Amino acid sequence: MPDLPARFAAIIVAFASLFRHRTWLHAEILLIGAILAPGKRTVTSLLRITGLSGERHFVNYHRVLNRARWNSRRAAHLLLGLLINTFVPAGPVILGLDDTIERRRGKCIAAKGIYRDPVRSSDAHFVKASGLRWISLMLLAPIPWAARTWALPFLTALAPSERYCHEHGKRHKKLTDWARQMVLQARRWLPERELVLVADMGFAALELLAALSCRGVICITRLRLDAALYEPAPPRHPGTKGRPRSKGARLPNLTEVLKRTSTRWRRVTVPGWYGEGDRTIEFCSATAVWCHSGKPVVLIRWVLVRDPLGRFSPQALLCTVPARDPLQIIRWFILRWQVEVTFQEARAHLGVETQRQWSDRAVSRTTPCLFGLFSIVTLLAAQLSQRVRTAVLVDSWYRKSHPTFADALAAVRQAIWRETGLLTSRHRHKMPKPSQALQRCLIYALCRAA
Structure with missing residues (x-):
């Protein structure tokens, strides 16, 4: 699983009190996967983007939505x-x-x-x-x-x-x-x-x-x-009969x-x-x-x-x-x-209407979580530096002066991927080689985005 930047930890850990310890370990992975995953927001998609495609007990992650007790x-x-x-x-x-x-x-x-x-x-x-x-x-x-x-x-x-x-x-x-x-x-x-x-x-x-x-x-x-x-x-006059x-x-x-x-x-x-x-x-x-x-x-x-x-x-x-x-x-x-x-933004960038839960409890939880993810991403973007969170995607055919939610989501994703050491090297003259698990995550994100 990609590591979280220290500045994001206070926001994410604030929700740990909602779950039991073992359930929180699974819920945290689903939360990070929902931020990083492109396209569909199925549980399996979230596991793939976090490098857990080989997890044998994948059913435990489904249980966070369809069985676990949290308010x-x-x-x-x-x-x-x-x-x-x-x-x-x-x-x-x-x-x-x-x-x-x-x-x-x-x-x-x-x-x-x-x-x-x-x-x-x-x-x-x-x-x-x-x-x-x-x-x-x-x-x-x-x-x-x-x-x-x-x-x-x-x-x-x-x-x-x-x-x-x-x-x-x-x-x-x-x-x-x-x-x-x-x-x-x-x-x-x-x-x-x-x-x-x-x-x-x-x-x-x-x-x-x-x-x-x-x-x-x-x-x-x-x-x-x-x-x-x-x-x-x-005004009601004194002695008037009937209801006011x-x-x-x-x-x-x-x-x-x-x-x-x-x-x-x-x-x-x-x-x-x-x-x-x-x-x-x-x-x-x-x-x-x-x-x-x-x-x-x-x-x-x-x-x-x-x-x-x-x-x-x-x-x-x-x-x-x-x-x-x-x-x-x-x-x-x-x-x-x-x-x-x-x-509209939640449908376009957070996968609303792409989830595939079938049980009543999972259905009633998943969509509110995806809408809430919009606010969580905004909170995480607020923890970034002014230069990073105001960066916008500018092309010769598309220009905008202020960032949108898509830019905020991209900035948060970039901060999480940077923590893995892929985007920046911790050594001046040495570029660390991505692990095989990280390579599989990136291949899934780039080649299977649709």
């Missing part, structure tokens, strides 16, 4: 603590929340379902996909050497299909139920910090917003343009606000608009009560955004703290796009 929620807590201490030691903690589909088939994948494919579908075209639905909570943290914000996953949960829950006698939970439990868990882990949750319209549910706002979580989501908005309830009013007079829909010529728009330039640079937009904002019959009442600030050049359709945002500045709400919400970037 994934505690692992998420440890990972969040490392991320907070490294990237967000002070200020508000901004969290991104979204779900994604892992395309899996086969009779052994019991929790799979049929869902709308968000990547291949559009407003006019509906595509279904068979697979597992995951909901992931990520820390939206500024990465200094990348000069941008990255979405760093720390807690990912499997949301089984309704058919699976019915067959196993379990109560089916909606995505909003999973979201509430996950965010409230983060609230318990960070009781003293200001928590901001950024999510898409799928999580703009009154029950979810009311439950989180009661715990001091600031929620920012999209809002339907035809949402029923009202004025706050008028929860809302006042009905306010115009946001579609009407958008069409009115009397609407006063404010024009600003927002930097980093969905990763495209500066964008000039216009917005208007006000407070209202959002409610529906039989649902909780939530006091919100809505923000209506439009593009003067018409490059995107008008959209509305909401914030559960009406006193917040509308421009700050917009700046927080556009960070949500980094969640989609992380999903």
